Amino acid sequence: MLERRYTASSVSRRPSTGGASPRLKAVADHWWLVAMPAFLFVALFFVYPTALILGRAFTQFSPPEIGGFDNFSWFLGNSANQTILVRTFAVALLCTVTTSVIAFPYAYLMTTVSGRWRTAMMGALLVSMFFGILLRNFAWVVLLQRTGPLNDLIEWLGFERVRFLGTTLAVVMGMTHILFPFMALPLFAVLRGIDRRLVLAAQSLGATPNSAFWQVYIPLAMPGIFAGSLLVFVLALGFYITPAILGSSQQALMSQLMYSQFTSQAAFGRAGTMAIVLLLLTLGFVGLATILQRRSKAYGA
Template sequence: MSVLTGRAPRGALLLTLPAIAVLLLVMAVPFGVIVLRSFAEPVPGLANYVWFFQTPVNLTVLARTFTIAFWVTASCVLVAYPYAFAMSIAGPRLRLVLIMCVLVPFWVSGVVRTLAWVILLQDSGVINRILLALGFEKVRLIRTQLGVTIGMTQVLLPFMIMPLYAVMRGIDLRLLQAARSLGAHPVKSFFQIYLPLSLPGVFAGATLVFILSLGFYITPLLLGGPQSTMLSTLIQQQVLSLLSWGRGGAMGVVLLVATFGVLALAGPFMRRRYQISGGSR
């Protein structure tokens, strides 16, 4: 980018044209077709959207989808934060091992990982056997929202850990040492210094995990049941089972608009917290 004008060279813009063309081909065009079919099939107009909002099951599943996405995001934050912190302060060898533990799941199919959770969470699975051996009662984990949350959290953890790690690597730990040398308690120095500086990573990872979790299909289908159905399952039923592309498209559009609405509501808060954390550097 030119230092004087602040504009990108024309050659750099030309280099982006292939990527833009691919995005338009594989994303914009199919999405446009789905939106058009949601307004045109089986009859032109808003019939599909009226049907969606007048059907209580659809609204219940939509609310459940956002609820599960929220709990998955919160779980990922709680698990990923200490792990990313350990990665940021570990030595080179231990850091390499921790990074490999994050990246290895990407090399395994999501279906395989979900089936592994089926073995662990089923009523006669490993977890319940351990509980029985310790003298506890069985806990129903499979076909529940808890089971879906556990499985989705494990799959999405890398998308939370890596943004956190990228931000934490840039935090100077000498700030905490200086605070403690001035008499600040370690817990107080963490919440007043380190946590605000790491918030950009928290927000970036949480946004990514939340958006990805809204569209999950395989994990809720294999680990969940009727009481944990997400909107992606209903869309699949409408499109592939009932061949109702109009209603399925309307569901997808409603989910997308609702997602943008939630992000728009959270945007000012995130920007304010980001400015606070940036100002504390």
């Protein structure tokens, strides 16, 4: 009897842990105070300058534009601007495809090697990101110049030296090198979670290794391919340093054209117009890619 009373009294004196503590509840009720510094930082250093530049597309004009949507008429009615816009998307798409083709085997190999080699491969990816973009671009200048190691190798193989610098090929090579980790890391995150027994099960049911790889493994890897490709494509659209160093004014991209409007002509309205057009086309492309991915998932299901 005494033991039963003691147990009941001790249970009755235990503090309740079902609800949150008053301090945590106060923080949850006033979450906006905690998030206010981050909101102010983003609004001051990102939202305000972006809105200011985009707003000048409708308020600041260069002759013969006078108002309204004249800046958009100037951009869309100029064949040179249209060529640069198409070239920008073509270079970004080519860079995305090239990066995915190179990064997929690298990420796949990371999932098959031992832990020590996986750490070394991951370290190689991260170390390459530590070096500044300028340093990596000037390294490509050394490699691709007419007297550089790459042309020395081409001449040793019996071919004539090739002009790389100032071409779209050099820009794609430099951008692929810089954006490679942004493709490899999302791919590795997805590939390491794929159960390889599914591929073995498909082979045990009569599928060849190639068909099992393409029909089982690749569909499971598509989320990583899509995430990495989307990230690389969007980043490639806004590249400026690499096209400026490795490319030329004859093969200019949108970023170079916007910079020229800012610095040499002080045409902020035209630069804002190009930014709006590029932003809308990028959002449309991303939305279309997302819809296609969802439909492919539904079809696969």
